[in-house]
Amino acid sequence: MNVHEAISQHSKKQHQHLVRFAELDAKREQAIEAAVDLCRRGLPFSVDAINQVTAQIIAHAKEGISPLRSYVTEDMVRDFVKKG
Template sequence: MNVHEAISKHSNAQHLHLVRFAELDAQREHAIEAAVDLCKRGLPFNVDAINAVTTQIIAHAQKGISPLRSLVTEDMVRDYVNKG
């Protein structure tokens, strides 16, 4: 494999890694929005869906260049809603 092919292969792998990160991050944001909405309406909520995707993001980040995301607590959601 010549240098050009190696660079192209590496660039493509990074691109695909970041595409997958973006997909997971969008799922996480959707789960956060759902929890925030329930909290704003005074309904019961949990952060299980948020943290399930966050755990996937953390595992994915260990294989490439994507950023990490933090696990979320119910208190974090309540604090966010109360500040808004």
């Protein structure tokens, strides 16, 4: 494999990694929006779906260059809703 092919392959791998991160991050944002919506309406909510995707993001980040995300608590959601 020549240098050009190696660089192209590396760039493609990084791009695929970031695409997967973007998919996971969008899924996490949807879960956050759902929890916030329930909280705003005074209904019971859980952060389990958010944190399941967060765990996937953290595991994915170990394989490449994507950023990490923090786990979310129910108190964090309540505080966000109170401020908004």
